[in-house]
Amino acid sequence: MDVQETPTAGAWGEWNPTEDSARPVRGKHRVLKARGGLARSSTVLGVGVIAAVGAGGIATAQDRPQVAISMPSIPDLLGGGGHSGSDGGAGAEAVSQAAAEGGASTAGVPRQADAxxxxxxxxxxxxxxxxxxxxxxxxxxxxxxxxxxxxxxxxxxxxxxxxxxxxxxxxxxxxxxxxxxxxxxxxxxxxxxxxxxxxxxxGTSTGTGSGTKASGGYSLPTSSYTLTSHYGAAGSMWSSGYHTGLDFAAPTGTPVKAVGGGKVISAGWSGAYGYRIVLQLADGTEVWYCHLSSMSVTSGSVGAGETIGRVGATGNVTGAHLHLEVRKGGSTVDPLAWLNSKGLDV
CATH class of the missing domain: 1.20.5 (Single alpha-helices involved in coiled-coils or other helix-helix interfaces)
Incomplete structure (x- = not known):
């Protein structure tokens, strides 16, 4: 294959490889000596040029501009120049070695791409x-x-x-x-x-102020008491200006008794009287039990001494006590005198 012609010798001089400078990169190649003067076989010259260029064997070539090298044709490499068949075989081997070296020199590009x-x-x-x-x-x-x-x-x-x-x-x-x-x-x-x-x-009697005492079918209204306010006592605490009943002071919850047999005609809340029970006796006398804490009966008949409620402090009071009133014909009477008239020792 022909390439660009080599520049004239006047540019930088002609160069011919020698046996020492045309050493192959790898392997061993025979260098045929020239027959009849300085002329060398074209096969050996081509192989030497390829090997020298591929291996970079000449240091001065790196400092000079690249030039085109005339390459011999394949037929020349294989059998031209009047060399023997053995020389042709050596040339083919050199071409193969050079091609391998050339492939090795150009294989760096794919390897770089792969990297x-x-x-x-x-x-x-x-x-x-x-x-x-x-x-x-x-x-x-x-x-x-x-x-x-x-x-x-x-x-x-x-x-x-x-x-x-x-x-x-x-x-x-x-x-x-x-x-x-x-x-x-x-x-x-x-x-x-x-x-x-x-x-x-x-029917036991524990004495005045300490228990109930029955006499002729009558009973005291409560037990363990203390008389505090008597009938007729004057004062501003009462709306009428005086006390209309008799107060038996006792602890809250102390039983309240019916003073005689009769019937309950009223039971419930009654303003200042608090919870009140009105017991009507057989002769028409009314006995009012006021300020109760609770009521055991609210209607019906009861007997003397029967518990009808409990002492309390409901309504207008200053302490727990039973306010007892006795009324005849609608008017109040002294409860203490009335109880004494029934034979009760208050």
Whole structure:
């Protein structure tokens, strides 16, 4: 194959390789000596030029401009120039070696391309790995936030449940305490009533101011009392200007008795009198029991000494007591004198 002609020798001089400068890069090649003077075989010259250029064996060539080299044709390399067949075989071997060396010299371009592609792939792989790590961290953060929110909600619900349970417990304890107090009060009232009824039924007398005393079918209105305000006492505490009854001061809950047999014609709230029971006796006399804390009967007939209510402090009062009034024909009379007339020692 022909290439561009070599410039004239006047440009930088003609160069002919020698045996020392035309050494092959690898392997061993025979260098045929010239026959008849300085002329060398075209085959050996071509192989030497290829080997020298491929191996970069001449240092001065790097400092000079590139020039075109005339290459012999393939037929010349294979059998031209009057060389023997053995020389032709050596030329073919040299061409193959040169081609291999040329391939080795140009193989750097694909290898460089492969290295760049590998670097690019490593960069992309590293970027993907970093992106995966970022996404994994984001998922972990989201899961941690969700767990923290769920834990906070659970704590809030548990605290609310604890508060409700505590409120229910306090309410239950309060209700139980109130029930126990009510049961105790009821039991005390029942015991007091039973004791009073037993004493009245036996007709016992414990003396003035300390118990009930029956006489001719009549009984004192209460027991364990102290007389505090008598009938007719003047004062601004009473709307009429004077006291219209007799006060028996006693603890709240003390039983109140019927002074004689009769029927209950009124029972309920009566303003300044508080809770009041009106007992009408057989002769028409009315006995008023005022400021009661409770009423055992509200209608019907009762016998002398029967419990009809409890001492209290309802209405217009300054303390627990029984206000007893006795009325005949609609007018009040002195309860103390009336009780004495019935044989009762008040």
């Amino acid at each position: 760049g592609e590998a670097l690019r792939n490593r960069i992309l792989q590293q970027a993907e790995t970093e992106q995966d790590a970022v996404e994994a961290q984001a998922r972990a953060d989201a899961e941690r936030t969700a767990r923290e929110s769920a834990a906070q909600e659970a704590r809030t619900q548990r605290e609310a449940a604890d508060k409700e349970a505590e409120a229910a417990r306090v309410a239950a304890e309060k209700a139980a305490a109130e029930k126990a107090a009510a049961d105790k009060a009821a039991a005390e009232q029942t015991a007091t009533k039973a004791a009073a009824d037993t004493g009245a039924g036996a």
